[in-house]
Structure formats: C-alpha cells, structure tokens
Amino acid sequence: MDLLPLKSNLTPSHNEILPLTVYTVGTEIQPPLTRMKGFSAHQLFLTLTGAGQFRRLHVDKDKWDILHPGQLLFIPAGCAHEYMPYGEQPWFVGYVTLLENFGDVLSRWGFGDAPRLLQLSDISLFTDRLLAIWQLSGNEHDPWQTTELLYSLLLAILKDTSGQTSRQTDSSIPSLQPSAPPVSYRTSVVDVAVRFLHDHLNRPITIAGLAGHVGYSQKQLTRLFRQAMGLTPLQYLHQIRLKTARHLLLEHPDMTIRQAAAYVGLEPVYFARLYKREFQRLPSEELREGR
Numbered sequence: 001m002d003l004l005p006l007k008s009n010l011t012p013s014h015n016e017i018l019p020l021t022v023y024t025v026g027t028e029i030q031p032p033l034t035r036m037k038g039f040s041a042h043q044l045f046l047t048l049t050g051a052g053q054f055r056r057l058h059v060d061k062d063k064w065d066i067l068h069p070g071q072l073l074f075i076p077a078g079c080a081h082e083y084m085p086y087g088e089q090p091w092f093v094g095y096v097t098l099l100e101n102f103g104d105v106l107s108r109w110g111f112g113d114a115p116r117l118l119q120l121s122d123i124s125l126f127t128d129r130l131l132a133i134w135q136l137s138g139n140e141h142d143p144w145q146t147t148e149l150l151y152s153l154l155l156a157i158l159k160d161t162s163g164q165t166s167r168q169t170d171s172s173i174p175s176l177q178p179s180a181p182p183v184s185y186r187t188s189v190v191d192v193a194v195r196f197l198h199d200h201l202n203r204p205i206t207i208a209g210l211a212g213h214v215g216y217s218q219k220q221l222t223r224l225f226r227q228a229m230g231l232t233p234l235q236y237l238h239q240i241r242l243k244t245a246r247h248l249l250l251e252h253p254d255m256t257i258r259q260a261a262a263y264v265g266l267e268p269v270y271f272a273r274l275y276k277r278e279f280q281r282l283p284s285e286e287l288r289e290g291r
Contacts, residue, residue, distance in 0.1 A: 001048055001094065001127050003027055006203070007138040008213050010192045014143045015101045020154075022146045023097040024199075025134045030091045032084035033202055034263050036247060040199055041097040042106065043075040044153070046126045050091040054083040056115065065115075070123050072157065074116040081115070094130050098150060109158055118161045125160055129153040139215070189214050190228040193221065197237050201244055202265045207233055241266060242278045249286050257283045 006026040015021055023041040030052060052067040057080040066086055067073055075081060077100075085091035100106055110116070120126060133149045136142045193214050197205065210233055211218045225233045241264040248260050260283065261271035275283045 001027060001131070003029075004094075004131070004134050006200075007134055008196060009137050009141045009143070009146065010196055010214050011141070015099070018143060018147045019101055019103040019105055020147055020150055021099050021101060021143060022133055022137060022150055023099050025096045025130060025137050027092065027094040027130070030083070030085065030093045031202065032082075032259070032263065034082040034248060036080055036244065036251075038078040038080050039075065039097065040077055040195055041099050042077050042111070043073075044096045044098070044126075044157075045073040045075060046094045046120070046123065046130075047071050047073075048092045048094055048123065048127070050089040051086040052083050052091045052093070053086040054081065054115070056081050065117055067117070070120050072118045072120055072126065072161075074111050074118070076111070076113050076115065079113070079115060094127055096130055096133060096150065096153065109154060118157065120157070121160055125156045126153065129156065139212070188228070189216055189221065190224050193225065193233060194229075194236070197233070198240060201237075201241055202263060204265060205237060238274055239278070242275055245271065245275070245283070246279065246286065249283060253287060257287070 004025075004027045006024055006028070008024045009022055027048065034057070036057065047067045047069050049069055051069070053064040054067055054073060054075075055064045065073075067083075106112070129149050129152055133146050133153075136146050136149070193210055196210065196213055207218050207222065211221045214221065216224070222232050225231065225236065229236055231239070245260045245264045245266075248255060248263060249257075257272065258268045261268045264271075266274070272283055275281075275286075279286070
C-alpha cells in the first residue's frame, strides 16, 4: 500500500446525528511514540509490514505485545500507551481513528476500555476501506460516506475475527482517562485545534498546516487562539511539547534527551534551547537530578 499522509476531519459535522465519525486516517512509517494520557480518539492500528511493540503505561512496564503484519490493534481513547518499531525493518502501519459521539456501539461490538489485538485473515479488508475513507477525508470531508465506510470496516473486522479469541492487555484494569471526556467533540475552532495539537505532538506541525486542518486562514486561527489562550498556536504547541518532554524525563530517567526530543517532534539542540528558556535549566540537568 502507498504512503497516505495523515488526513483529519476536525470540523464537527453531523456529530449530533452520527454515533461514530472518523477523526484521522492515513499510513506511515511509525516512529517511537509515548502518549502519557492516551489519544483523544479510539484507534484502529494495523501493521502492514515490519513489526512493532506496544505496551500500556502505568499497568505493567515490562509487558510488551509484539505486533506482526496483519495484526490489528484497537487502542481505546484515554488509554496511556507507548509503541515503537521492533526489529530492523521499518514498521509500516495503517490507521483509522474514530470518535464515539454517543451510544455504546463499540463496547457492544467488543471494543471496550482495554486494548485488543486481532489477526486479520486478509489485510485488504482493512486497507481497501482505509483508502476509501482517506479519499473522502480532509478538506472535502464527506461525513456520511466516511461513517458508512467506517461501519463497513468495523463489521468486516467483526466478521473476519468472530471465530478467534482476541488478546486483551490487562482488561481488568481500567484505562486512564484524559482530563476531558474523549468522546465529546467541542465545536470551538480553538478547542478543535488544541485537540489536534495534543494528539500529534510528535509530528512536524506548522501554522499553515494546522489552519488547513481546521479550515481557517492562518490569520483567523492565530487571532482566535490569542483571544482564547493568550498565545499563538505555535507558542501553545511549544508549551505543551516542553511540559510533555519534562514529564517523560522525570518519569523515565533512563531516557536520553534525544529520545525525549523526538517523542515531542523537536530537534535535540532546538529542544534544549527551548527547555532552558521555559524551565531555566537544561534537560541534562533535569536528568542528573532525577537519577
């Protein structure tokens, strides 16, 4: 399957009518990623080639699940987790993230508050629908057709995996929820942009790209952001990146500065300079004290 850059459907549309909607969709060579509070939407995450490893944070730090080609991982919203490539080959994945706007469709279909690992008999069950969803997402988003395709995808997964026993990681332990309910989707453009920034800290984000995702001009978005947050979007992004990186360094004293910088999408030298400006100390000093 070709590389499909992330497309997002950030502008709320018919969410009061449609119980499930597509949030983001795409394929990528997956880098290491740590989400201390989880993602704000549910994730369907398929390994296409290569392999990865996944674990829930705050549950069992030594328990990793290995994800092989054809294996589908469901990660519920708000589940703190970490994943990274496994082995020498690049880890190529496809993903669809979705919002449950109301109802309990996912839990009735076996997708609850714990991760699930399933083996697909044919990855085209996922990739064909992923491509169709991707083509209808972004600036020309069609919420009706993408939701219809999303239901088709979920039903295909259920039919294909109905005879197998899925693996759940520590299902008796509830997932950690973020500070805001993950299933709500607030309508303010600033709230939508903030949600996207928190979910994609590791990606290279520009004001032009963010404005394009939310369907506003750069000037309009910056003005609205200043009014609501007292900061420009990029100032806010730097702030949450640095706070996240500091938390990572304090929680994981064996982590290198380069790793912490990569996890929040910054180049190490630039990261150290911003860190010093924000916290009046270098990240290396933070690590020394933590150890």
